[in-house]
Amino acid sequence: MRYDPENRTFDCDPTLNDSQVLEFCREGYLMLHGAVPDEINERACQYLNGEIPVSPSWLPDGVTVAEVERMRGTHEPSGILLEDWFVEHVLLNPALAGAMRSLLGAHTGLPVLVSNHRVECPAEAQGWHHDADRVFGPELEFAEVFYFPQDTPPELGPTEIAPRTHISRSDGDFTGESVLAGGPAGTLGIHHQSILHRRGASTASGVRHMLKYNYWRTSPPCRDWIEDPEFDPRTAWYGGHAHCQYVAHMLWWLQGQGDEYRIIGGQGWPFRTPNQIGPSYGYGRPDGYQPDWRRNPDGYSR
Numbered sequence: 349m350r351y352d353p354e355n356r357t358f359d360c361d362p363t364l365n366d367s368q369v370l371e372f373c374r375e376g377y378l379m380l381h382g383a384v385p386d387e388i389n390e391r392a393c394q395y396l397n398g399e400i401p402v403s404p405s406w407l408p409d410g411v412t413v414a415e416v417e418r419m420r421g422t423h424e425p426s427g428i429l430l431e432d433w434f435v436e437h438v439l440l441n442p443a444l445a446g447a448m449r450s451l452l453g454a455h456t457g458l459p460v461l462v463s464n465h466r467v468e469c470p471a472e473a474q475g476w477h478h479d480a481d482r483v484f485g486p487e488l489e490f491a492e493v494f495y496f497p498q499d500t501p502p503e504l505g506p507t508e509i510a511p512r513t514h515i516s517r518s519d520g521d522f523t524g525e526s527v528l529a530g531g532p533a534g535t536l537g538i539h540h541q542s543i544l545h546r547r548g549a550s551t552a553s554g555v556r557h558m559l560k561y562n563y564w565r566t567s568p569p570c571r572d573w574i575e576d577p578e579f580d581p582r583t584a585w586y587g588g589h590a591h592c593q594y595v596a597h598m599l600w601w602l603q604g605q606g607d608e609y610r611i612i613g614g615q616g617w618p619f620r621t622p623n624q625i626g627p628s629y630g631y632g633r634p635d636g637y638q639p640d641w642r643r644n645p646d647g648y649s650r
């Protein structure tokens with residue numbers, strides 16, 4: 349792990365291979381259950397509950413310890429990013445850092461803002477939503493993390509995610525497949541910020557914390573994650589109709605080939621089913637189409 353405290357970036361070996369990077373592009377999330385040690389989870393809860401003093405290892409220009417203390421009492425306790433123990437064991441958690449390095453490239457940028465989704469349980473489920481300012485597109489300039497510092501079984505209403513919904517806006521009441529993204533204390537989830545989600549309903553009593561923050565790309569995309577010798581981009585599983593062409597575009601963008609990506613449509617690559625007797629036509633064509641991501645009225649013009 350090479351941490352650059354001056355620029356607040358890190359570098360380390362990537363831990364995801366081709367198939368896992370594609371899985372993130374296709375499903376829109378990946379989970380690391382119980383990744384943070386218990387002692388750190390307890391300290392994070394104590395910090396958020398105001399039970400231990402704030403102890404920033406440095407202060408940004410113009411920020412005082414009193415200001416960090418004030419921040420801690422809000423829904424954006426970003427001063428936790430200044431605590432040594434949080435940087436070392438949560439932000440730079442080896443499994444998380446390796447995944448972020450794989451998805452976001454060298455010299456990955458650390459978060460500057462933390463939101464605490466603190467809930468007094470029991471509570472109703474939230475409505476399904478895409479977060480504000482999401483972008484639907486092939487680019488992956490940042491990825492969002494959530495961190496559950498306490499055991500978060502279904503009874504404590506973990507975040508509920510709708511897989512494969514980071515490609516376009518879902519309107520109306522969502523009734524499709526979902527997963528509860530909780531787990532034991534120290535569970536970290538990585539998701540595409542555009543994914544449809546909600547706070548799940550909780551039935552137990554108590555306070556649930558969930559910290560949410562973003563990691564940022566600072567290097568141009570290139571395929572420098574782990575090579576999977578079994579991975580064949582011609583026959584890989586990119587998803588079903590109206591989904592696979594976007595997923596493959598994301599993967600091509602991450603490989604640094606987003607501009608060259610072309611498809612011919614229909615049953616052509618990247619679509620395939622297990623019942624074909626040969627590979628799909630259209631792989632590697634220099635001409636053809638790019639998917640029209642801007643069919644999504646997300647407020648961005650291009």
Ligand SMILES: [Fe+2]
Pocket residue numbers: 477478479545546
């Ligand atoms: Fe949300």
